Every structure is written in structure tokens, then in C-alpha cells.
Amino acid sequence: MGVAIGSILTSEEIDLNDLKGKMIAMDGYNIIYQFLASIRQRDGTPLMDSQGNVTSHLSGLLYRNSNFLMEGLKPIYVLDGEPDVMKEGTLEKRKERKKEAKKEYEKALEKGDLERARTKAQQTSRMSKDIVQGSKRLLELMGIPWVQAPAEGEAQAAHMVIEGDAWAVGSQDFDSILCGAPRLVRNLTITGKRKMPGRNEYREILPEIIVLQEVLDELDISREQLIDIALLCGTDYNEGIKGIGPKRGLKKVKKMGDLESVLKKEGKSIGNHSVIKQLFLEPKVTDDYKVDFGEPDVDGVVDFLSGERDFSESRVRDVLDKVMDSYEKEKQSDLFSFN
Amino acid sequence: MLHAKIKSDILRDLVDIVGTIVDEVKMNLSEDGIGLKAVDPAHVAMVDLKLSKEAFESFEADQMEIGINLNKIEQFLKLSSSGEIVTLEHVEDENRLVLEVDNITQKMPLLDTAGMTDPSVPQLDLPVNLIVKGKHLLKGVKASQNISDHIALSAGPDGFEIFSEEDEDMVRLSLSKDKLEELNANEEASSLFALDYFSSMIKSVSNDVPIKIDIGSDYPVVLQFAFAGDNGDVKFLLAPRIESS
Numbered sequence: 415m416g417v418a419i420g421s422i423l424t425s426e427e428i429d430l431n432d433l434k435g436k437m438i439a440m441d442g443y444n445i446i447y448q449f450l451a452s453i454r455q456r457d458g459t460p461l462m463d464s465q466g467n468v469t470s471h472l473s474g475l476l477y478r479n480s481n482f483l484m485e486g487l488k489p490i491y492v493l494d495g496e497p498d499v500m501k502e503g504t505l506e507k508r509k510e511r512k513k514e515a516k517k518e519y520e521k522a523l524e525k526g527d528l529e530r531a532r533t534k535a536q537q538t539s540r541m542s543k544d545i546v547q548g549s550k551r552l553l554e555l556m557g558i559p560w561v562q563a564p565a566e567g568e569a570q571a572a573h574m575v576i577e578g579d580a581w582a583v584g585s586q587d588f589d590s591i592l593c594g595a596p597r598l599v600r601n602l603t604i605t606g607k608r609k610m611p612g613r614n615e616y617r618e619i620l621p622e623i624i625v626l627q628e629v630l631d632e633l634d635i636s637r638e639q640l641i642d643i644a645l646l647c648g649t650d651y652n653e654g655i656k657g658i659g660p661k662r663g664l665k666k667v668k669k670m671g672d673l674e675s676v677l678k679k680e681g682k683s684i685g686n687h688s689v690i691k692q693l694f695l696e697p698k699v700t701d702d703y704k705v706d707f708g709e710p711d712v713d714g715v716v717d718f719l720s721g722e723r724d725f726s727e728s729r730v731r732d733v734l735d736k737v738m739d740s741y742e743k744e745k746q747s748d749l750f751s752f753n
Numbered sequence: 754m755l756h757a758k759i760k761s762d763i764l765r766d767l768v769d770i771v772g773t774i775v776d777e778v779k780m781n782l783s784e785d786g787i788g789l790k791a792v793d794p795a796h797v798a799m800v801d802l803k804l805s806k807e808a809f810e811s812f813e814a815d816q817m818e819i820g821i822n823l824n825k826i827e828q829f830l831k832l833s834s835s836g837e838i839v840t841l842e843h844v845e846d847e848n849r850l851v852l853e854v855d856n857i858t859q860k861m862p863l864l865d866t867a868g869m870t871d872p873s874v875p876q877l878d879l880p881v882n883l884i885v886k887g888k889h890l891l892k893g894v895k896a897s898q899n900i901s902d903h904i905a906l907s908a909g910p911d912g913f914e915i916f917s918e919e920d921e922d923m924v925r926l927s928l929s930k931d932k933l934e935e936l937n938a939n940e941e942a943s944s945l946f947a948l949d950y951f952s953s954m955i956k957s958v959s960n961d962v963p964i965k966i967d968i969g970s971d972y973p974v975v976l977q978f979a980f981a982g983d984n985g986d987v988k989f990l991l992a993p994r995i996e997s998s
Binding site: 745746747748749750751752753 | 792799971992
């Protein structure tokens with residue numbers, strides 16, 4: 415998923431506390447996928463209720479959002495709509511990869527290789543109707559708004575930040591930056607320790623912020639040129655040019671000025687490149703959304719998660735009680751706000 | 754350079770007062786005495802304190818900043834009794850503070866002051882000012898503590914009130930104008946505060962100390978009083994609780 419330009423985007427580590435009182439437009443699908451992939455048992459089986467319905471995402475949404483609310487961060491979940499037809503190739507490939515991963519998962523399980531089984535299982539995560547419906551229902555019960563994007567969630571999230579309805583986008587992917595999001599916050603949903611891919615090592619993960627204008631100033635390029643670099647490296651809509659990564663891409667685009675000149679010089683082509691550029695420059699977004707926060711409906715969440723999805727009632731109540739306590743505290747004002 | 758002698762009681766008062774806000778503090782030393790400003794991590798309360806050199810038995814210092822761990826000083830003071838003289842000395846080449854009382858010497862490392870900024874004190878123009886004896890405040894706080902976590906301070910041309918409410922319980926301490934040392938009010942003003950902060954701010958005052966209080970509506974309160982005879986001056990600011998954000 416996403417574009418591979420991370421290595422040229424400078425970011426700054428921040429504390430969750432720095433986001434107190436700020437609205438963050440979360441790339442909802444990105445976050446739900448992360449929960450589906452990471453919240454699993456040791457052998458890779460996702461959390462499930464007694465009916466066999468996956469509940470990993472509900473667990474992630476409950477605990478992570480409780481944490482946000484306690485810190486005073488205000489999340490808004492922006493959910494994907496219809497993918498652009500340009501993305502079909504990527505989606506098709508993803509489906510293939512998931513099928514392949516499922517086979518390898520079963521093979522690893524048979525052999526008793528739990529570590530590999532878990533890795534492979536993580537790659538099979540799928541977004542079903544039940545998962546989307548359940549996520550929306552839980553968010554509503556927690557008083558957290560969600561917004562339906564007409565197409566890509568992160569494009570809509572970027573739009574909401576540009577419009578001033580949110581302070582930053584929250585996502586692991588960089589696409590929102592290409593879509594013009596002034597600020598992107600990463601690692602919001604994976605604070606703590608993260609396993610390094612493919613290795614049995616853990617690293618402390620802190621939230622980090624990427625500021626579009628600072629990136630452009632530092633690289634001394636325009637947003638259009640940043641999009642050009644992304645296309646050279648590969649996006650959800652195109653394969654990159656072989657042998658060109660972010661750093662070489664940056665050098666070439668700066669030297670030649672734009673993507674078209676680079677392609678001409680290299681004697682390469684990217685199909686529909688002007689259409690793809692347009693998808694980032696002027697993505698399909700809507701102004702038809704409402705952002706209303708409410709207080710969590712503790713009994714409602716308990717009825718849903720404990721009554722229907724077999725969560726432990728005492729644990730659900732515990733975490734929500736803490737959230738309710740923090741609502742009380744929110745009424746305490748800050749001395750410096752009177753300056 | 755710092756070389757000073759001070760009564761343990763005065764040092765204890767200072768540690769009590771500042772310790773309600775922070776555990777670590779940056780003190781600004783000058784030849785006239787010491788000054789400090791500190792705000793708690795949640796930005797709810799601030800202290801602005803001055804202690805002139807007259808409060809000391811003897812005082813010599815150069816212009817400098819030192820970072821102090823108040824918990825350590827508090828522990829040290831438990832070894833002293835009332836009326837004893839504490840000697841404070843800064844050992845520059847070790848960057849340690851040496852405290853002596855009776856036959857005990859304790860050395861403690863000074864904290865790095867690089868990350869400790871002087872908070873800027875908000876400039877507030879509060880409509881109601883009054884002066885009240887410490888005993889009234891202490892009693893009002895005690896009454897509120899019986900029933901609530903919050904305390905409302907209200908004042909107007911007729912007097913001053915301390916008020917708390919929780920469910921069906923209510924308690925009020927009313928002081929008419931003639932019970933106050935001073936009252937300047939052309940309008941009514943009222944703000945609500947977290948009682949735990951407020952009570953710890955006044956816990957070191959004695960019954961007869963006049964306390965100057967500035968009140969606004971949904972605005973921070975400013976409390977000002979003297980300690981160490983009249984050689985120390987404390988100003989506390991406390992941010993209000995505001996109904997529905």
C-alpha cells in the first residue's frame with residue numbers, strides 16, 4: 415500500500431501529549447488493516463468471538479481510541495469509498511498475494527513454524543463488510559465521528575486538514591502528503607514496541623510528524639515534483655521505473671525539472687502518468703461531511719463488545735471508566751490560555 | 754558563589770510552598786536574595802516566589818541559576834529541628850550543594866537547568882481584589898473538603914464567599930465586607946477551582962497572615978501572601994475549571 419518515498423521525507427518525533435486537543439483525520443482503513451494484521455495470537459490466528467467472527471479490529475479500536483481520548487486527542491476516522499479504476503492492477507495483485515500468503519500460512523502451520531505462520535497470516539488480513547460495519551458501530555458508540563470518503567480515505571483526510579477541519583492526517587502511508595496534507599502524523603496506532611520486519615527484534619516506536627512545507631523547503635522542490643518522484647518510485651496506480659528509488663528520483667527530477675523530462679531522457683514510460691498525477695493533485699473528495707464528537711456510551715459499548723462479541727465486560731468497563739474520568743478532567747483549563 | 758545561613762523553619766516553608774507545584778526547580782540567585790518561578794506539568798498552577806537576603810541569617814551570592822531537587826531538601830530538613838540554622842553552600846568545582854545543620858553535612862548534585870525555563874507569568878487584569886486572613890480561607894477549604902473536589906470563589910461589593918456543591922450536598926463560607934481586611938469590587942466575580950491544588954497552596958499559611966486574592970469570572974485566581982516575616986513574598990496562580998469545554 416502507498417508510495418515508497420519515506421526515506422526522503424524528514425520527520426520529527428513527537429509525544430502523544432503534543433496532540434492534546436487536536437483533531438486528527440485518521441486514514442481509517444489503513445488503521446483497521448494494521449489492527450487486523452498485528453492483533454493476533456502467537457500462531458497468527460486473529461482474535462475471534464465464539465461465532466468465529468474476527469474481533470482484532472474491535473480490540474484495537476477500543477483500546478487505541480480510549481488511549482487517544484484520555485490524552486485529549488480527537489480522532490476522526492475517514493473510511494475509503496470506491497477505489498479508482500487506476501488502482502485495479504494493484505488490488506488484483508494484492509488479492510493474489512493474499513491467496514499465496516494463505517497457502518504458505520497453512521504450510522507453515524503444518525510444519526509447526528509458528529513465527530512464519532504468524533508473518534504469513536498477517537499478510538492475509540482482509541476487510542470484510544462485517545469488519546467495516548462493526549468498526550463504524552463501535553466508533554459511534556464511543557462518540558468518535560467517522561467520515562465516508564468518496565474514493566481514497568487519505569485523500570479525503572488530507573482535504574479535511576487543508577480545509578482546517580482537522581489538524582493533521584493520521585496514517586502510516588505517505589499518500590496524504592502527496593494529496594497536499596499540510597501535516598501527517600505516523601505511528602499513532604503502533605506506539606510501544608514494534609517487531610522489525612522479518613527479524614526477531616523489537617524497536618521503540620514513537621509518533622512522528624511530517625510537515626509538507628518543511629519537506630518541500632528542505633528538498634527545494636514543489637509538491638508537483640514530489641508527486642513526480644513518487645511516480646518514478648511507484649505508487650498504488652503504477653509500477654515505478656526499475657532502478658529508481660526516492661533518492662535517485664529526487665536527483666533526477668530536480669535536475670530535469672519534471673517527470674516527463676526524466677522519462678524522455680531515460681527512454682522510459684509510465685502509462686497514464688498525467689492521469690495518475692491528477693489523482694494526487696486533485697483527488698476525488700467531498701465537502702459533505704460532519705464532525706461531531708460525543709461522550710462514550712459505556713453501556714452501549716459493553717452491550718456490543720461483551721454481549722455480542724465475547725469481550726470481557728470488566729476489561730471493557732475498566733478502560734471506558736478511565737476515559738470517562740479524563741472527560742471530567744478536560745474541564746480543567748490551562749493557565750497559559752489566559753495569556 | 755553561594756554561602757548562606759537560614760533558619761530551618763523558613764527553608765521548610767519555602768520547600769512546602771514550591772513543592773506544591775513542582776519537585777524540581779530552578780532558583781535564580783542574586784546578591785539581593787533568591788527568586789523562582791515554576792509551573793506544574795499540567796499548566797494548572799504557578800508559583801512566583803521571592804525571598805530577600807534579609808530573611809537569612811547571612812547571605813552572599815553571585816548572579817547565577819541553580820537547579821534543585823526539593824524532595825532531597827525536604828528529606829534533609831527532617832533531620833533538623835525548629836529554630837536550628839541551616840548552612841547552604843555551592844561547591845562550584847563539584848557542582849554540588851552542601852547543606853549543614855547541627856553535626857550533619859549532606860551534599861547533593863545540582864540539576865541541569867538547561868531544560869528548566871522561567872515560565873512567563875500570565876498578565877491578568879482581575880476585577881475583584883480583596884484581602885482576607887488566613888484562618889478564613891483555611892476554614893472554608895476544610896468545609897469544602899468534607900463534600901467535594903471543587904471549590905468556587907466568589908466576591909462582589911458585599912463580600913466574599915467560598916462555596917462547594919456535590920450532588921445534594923452544599924457548603925458555603927460567607928464573609929461580609931466588614932470581615933475582610935480589604936475589598937475592592939465593583940462587580941460580581943466567580944470562578945471554580947480544583948480543591949486539591951487550592952488547598953495545598955494555602956496549607957503553609959498561618960491564621961493571621963493576610964492573603965491578597967484577585968478573582969475574575971472563569972479566570973485564574975491570584976493568591977499573594979508574605980512569609981519569613983515580611984522578607985518573603987509568594988504569588989500563586991491557579992487556572993479555573995470551566996464548565997463544558
